[in-house]
Every structure is written in structure tokens, then in C-alpha cells.
Amino acid sequence: MKLYNFFRSGTSHRLRIAMNLKGVQAEYIGVDLRREEHRQDAYRAINPQMLVPALVEDGDVFIQSTAIIEWLEERYPDPPLLPRQVRDRAHVRAMASIIGCDIHPLNNRRVLESLRRNFAADAAAVDCWCAEWIGAGFDAIEALLAADRHRGAFCFGEAPGLADVYLVPQVESARRFNVDLQRWPLILAVDAACAELDAFRQAAPGRQPDAGANTGHAGIGVKQASQAPAG
Amino acid sequence: MKLYNFFRSGTSHRLRIAMNLKGVQAEYIGVDLRREEHRQDAYRAINPQMLVPALVEDGDVFIQSTAIIEWLEERYPDPPLLPRQVRDRAHVRAMASIIGCDIHPLNNRRVLESLRRNFAADAAAVDCWCAEWIGAGFDAIEALLAADRHRGAFCFGEAPGLADVYLVPQVESARRFNVDLQRWPLILAVDAACAELDAFRQAAPGRQPDAGANTGHAGIGVKQASQAPAG
Structure with missing residues (x-):
């Protein structure tokens, strides 16, 4: 694979x-x-x-x-990433979708490039844009976590699952965009619980073979390195 | 319900x-x-x-x-919206996600309002923004449809499914943003096939009870009509 x-x-x-x-x-x-x-x-x-x-x-x-x-x-x-009960699966998928559909797509690289190119957005405007969507989405997730009467250490229950898979990279991204996360203590607690686990630690951006510039890692671009960039 | x-x-x-x-x-x-x-x-x-x-x-x-x-x-x-085979399910979900994650979230109401408010985007700039993401996503879906050697009348096979559920509203939205759809003949063919079916016809925006202004339809806002708008 x-x-x-x-x-x-x-x-x-x-x-x-x-x-x-x-x-x-x-x-x-x-x-x-x-x-x-x-x-x-x-x-x-x-x-x-x-x-x-x-x-x-x-x-x-x-x-x-x-x-x-x-x-x-x-x-x-x-191990499963989704709970067994159909209604619980929908709840977990909803938390994941808040991030996957309503936060991340608005803050990714191509979108921020478009804001800079078409609307002359500067760094402060980009941070503000990102904070708007992260804030709206995290407010919703925090409310869902707070309303969960069976809340455990993770987004759903006592084992990491689909919603945590989505949440941790979004928290990482929020830190990069200088968003103050103290407004969402339940999200921060989940993030801290995930940070204890090897599965999350080893997935961190800084631990990947292509992290940092000019690592000499054999990526897809090696053969194309001498070609002019497309597009 | x-x-x-x-x-x-x-x-x-x-x-x-x-x-x-x-x-x-x-x-x-x-x-x-x-x-x-x-x-x-x-x-x-x-x-x-x-x-x-x-x-x-x-x-x-x-x-x-x-x-x-x-x-x-x-x-x-x-009837199922996803095929039976695990690999085919991933293919159909990917087409749906191109729309659900990479087109629609960028073009919805709250995002366009933010562009107008924070970047003084006018109608032409908004149309251009929407066309950029619709174009990129539809190019990808058109390529996936073209590469499908078992292509039928719909996004996957001969029955409507998850990808069609996502595609038809996005085509409708593209028309509203004045996007020229002729670039994507396979998408247009799927849209036309869906338009033959009652399930799609009856879901059309213009057919809903709240379509148009002041319909007298009993929506959630009826009881709040005399209150000041929140937020």
C-alpha cells in the first residue's frame, strides 16, 4: 500500500x-x-x-x-472508529463532518492562496478568516461534547474514534493560525487525551519523513525535480 | 420525524x-x-x-x-445509496466528498456573506470565487466519470446513489452562480438522468413549502416572528 x-x-x-x-x-x-x-x-x-x-x-x-x-x-x-449503535454513529460522524465539511475546507492551502490572490488578504486577514470558521465549528463541537451525558476522555466514550481523528489535526491547525483555544476546554481535554497515544503522536506533522525543507526524502517529486513546475 | x-x-x-x-x-x-x-x-x-x-x-x-x-x-x-463492494463504496463516497468537502462548503451562504463583509466582494467577485471551486471539483468528478469503464446513466452504475444525491444540488447551485456547465458533459448527462426521477424532481428547491417569500408556511420562525432577530 x-x-x-x-x-x-x-x-x-x-x-x-x-x-x-x-x-x-x-x-x-x-x-x-x-x-x-x-x-x-x-x-x-x-x-x-x-x-x-x-x-x-x-x-x-x-x-x-x-x-x-x-x-x-x-x-x-x-479496532472500530465508529460506535456500534446507528444513532451513535451518526453523532460521531456529525462531529467529524463539522470539521471535515465546515472548518477544514475553508482554511486549507488553496483557499488561503485564493484569498491572497483575489482579495489581497494579508496575514492578519487570513488568521481572522481561519479563526471565524474554526470558532464557529469548535463552538458547535464544544456544545455537543458538553451535552453528552456519557462523555468520556475522547469525543465519544473512552476510546479514540472518528471524531478524534478529525479533531486533533484541526486543533493543530488552529494553533498554527494563532487561535486562542481556551474558549473550548472540552476540546482541549480531548486533544490532551489523544496526545498520550502513540497512534496520534506518530501521526504528528513534525514526525513525517517529508517534514522540514530539503530532507532528501524520496517523495513523488524527485523524478520531476528538474522539470518546470506545472500550472 | x-x-x-x-x-x-x-x-x-x-x-x-x-x-x-x-x-x-x-x-x-x-x-x-x-x-x-x-x-x-x-x-x-x-x-x-x-x-x-x-x-x-x-x-x-x-x-x-x-x-x-x-x-x-x-x-x-x-434501496441502497452505496454499492455493495467496499472499493466501490469508497469510489462513490469520494465523488460525494469532492462536492461535500471541496465545493459546497466554500460557496454556501455564510461564507459568501463573510467575503462580502470582510473583503468587500461584489457580485462578480462572488461568482468568480464560486466558479473557481465548482470548476476544480467538477473537473475531478468529470475525470472520474470518464475513467469509469462500467459507467452507466448515473455517477455509479444504472441506479441513482450517494454521488448523485450530492451532484444534483451542486449543479443547481452552479447554474445559480452563472457557471457555464458545457465543460462537463458527463456531469450534465447524469444531471439529466436524475431529472427524470420523481425523487429528484420532488426535492427541487422550487417545490418546497418554504420556497418563495411570504408563503404563509408554518416554519420554525412563526412563533418568533414578532421577536427581534438574535445575533
Whole structure:
């Protein structure tokens, strides 16, 4: 199995956590977004959407982290990321979706580039934009956590699951955008509980082979290094 | 069952299609986003995220269209919205996620309002912004459809499914933002196939009880009509 990834991408990060929790291993192939490697033909042939992550197994290409994580859950059911009860599964998926649909897509690299390019957004305006969507989404998750009468150490119960997989990279991203997280003590408590676990620790951006500049890591871009960037 | 909805919301629209395909009926309760009813206490008590749609059954509240539709699939498995094979399910979920995560969240009402408020975006700039994300996402879906050697009338095979549920409202939205759809003939063909089906027709925004202004429809806002808008 091959995992096409970028260390700092939130969707890549969440997929790494899910794979670690499942104990699923794959060859890590860095796709350097800073060098536009995701837009080059080599990667476009794998994922026509030209976004990370992608997972390739026996010639099958899986894209979109949400879809890949649901695939992992069906393909490798133990340990489960979703509870057994249908209504509880919907609750956990809703928390994940608040992040996956209503926070992360607004704050990712291509969107912030568009804000800078089309609306001359400066660093302060970008931080403000990110804080708006993180704040709205985290307020909702904090309210859901507070209303959970059976709340445990994680987003749902006493074992890490789908919502935690989404939450931790978003908290990491919020810190990068200088968002003050003290407003969400329950989210911070979940983040701290996750930080105790190897599955989360080993998925951290700074621990990936492509973290930092010029690591010499054999990513997808090595063969294309002498070509002009596409797009 | 109660469905909290706004006729023109894309996430509300996709949930209506999914419910129609499943034959699941619910009482329709309009939440008028134009009058900020989603931010009033009556609705906030139902959905702390203050977004539509929400579905309430026997006291259980389900939010986030992606999570609600997966719940529908588990609770009412026939007819299925996802194929049987695990790898095919991932493929269909990926097409849905391209829309659900990478197009729709960027073009919805609260985001466009933020662009107007924080970046003084005018109508042309808003159309351009929407076209950028619709174009990138539709290019990817068109490529996935073109690469499907077993392609049928719908996004996957010969029966409507999850990806179609997401695609049709996004095509409707693209038309509203004046996006020229001729670039994506396979998407247009799927949209045309869906338009033949009652489940899609009856879910159309213009057919909902809260469509148009001052319909007298008994939405959630009726009791709050004389109160000052919250927020």
C-alpha cells in the first residue's frame, strides 16, 4: 500500500491517525505542496483532483480522506472508529463532518492562496478568516461534547474514534493560525487525551519523513525535480 | 420525524433527495436563513451549530447532511445509496466528498456573506470565487466519470446513489452562480438522468413549502416572528 501525503496537510494528518489506530501500514510518499508537486502530471495521474492524500492498494486508488477513512473502517473493522449503535454513529460522524465539511475546507492551502490572490488578504486577514470558521465549528463541537451525558476522555466514550481523528489535526491547525483555544476546554481535554497515544503522536506533522525543507526524502517529486513546475 | 430545512440550501436539498430515494417521510419545517431563523434560540436548541438541515426522530437530533445520509443508509438500507463492494463504496463516497468537502462548503451562504463583509466582494467577485471551486471539483468528478469503464446513466452504475444525491444540488447551485456547465458533459448527462426521477424532481428547491417569500408556511420562525432577530 502506498500513501501519498504531505506532512502539514490536515487531511493527510487525519488519515495518518486513522491508519495508525487501525495498525495499517503503507509506504509514505511525500507530495510537496510547496513545490506544486500535487499539480504535476505524475501525481495527477494518480489523483485527478490533485489534492492529498491518496492511498493506493493493488492498483485501486482511493482519494478524499473522508471516503478513505470510511473505507478503512469497512476494510479493517478492528479496532472500530465508529460506535456500534446507528444513532451513535451518526453523532460521531456529525462531529467529524463539522470539521471535515465546515472548518477544514475553508482554511486549507488553496483557499488561503485564493484569498491572497483575489482579495489581497494579508496575514492578519487570513488568521481572522481561519479563526471565524474554526470558532464557529469548535463552538458547535464544544456544545455537543458538553451535552453528552456519557462523555468520556475522547469525543465519544473512552476510546479514540472518528471524531478524534478529525479533531486533533484541526486543533493543530488552529494553533498554527494563532487561535486562542481556551474558549473550548472540552476540546482541549480531548486533544490532551489523544496526545498520550502513540497512534496520534506518530501521526504528528513534525514526525513525517517529508517534514522540514530539503530532507532528501524520496517523495513523488524527485523524478520531476528538474522539470518546470506545472500550472 | 421532523426535517428542519431551507428550500435553497444545498445540504438541505441533498438530504431531501436521499430521503425521497429511500421513501422516508418527515414533517417539513422551514428555517428561513434570510430571516436569520437558524440563529434564533428556537433552532439553536435543536442544532447548536445553527445550520440546516437537521432531522429529529424520537427525540434524537441528527445534524450534518453527510452524517444524516450515512445514518439513513444504515437505518433504511433499501434501496441502497452505496454499492455493495467496499472499493466501490469508497469510489462513490469520494465523488460525494469532492462536492461535500471541496465545493459546497466554500460557496454556501455564510461564507459568501463573510467575503462580502470582510473583503468587500461584489457580485462578480462572488461568482468568480464560486466558479473557481465548482470548476476544480467538477473537473475531478468529470475525470472520474470518464475513467469509469462500467459507467452507466448515473455517477455509479444504472441506479441513482450517494454521488448523485450530492451532484444534483451542486449543479443547481452552479447554474445559480452563472457557471457555464458545457465543460462537463458527463456531469450534465447524469444531471439529466436524475431529472427524470420523481425523487429528484420532488426535492427541487422550487417545490418546497418554504420556497418563495411570504408563503404563509408554518416554519420554525412563526412563533418568533414578532421577536427581534438574535445575533
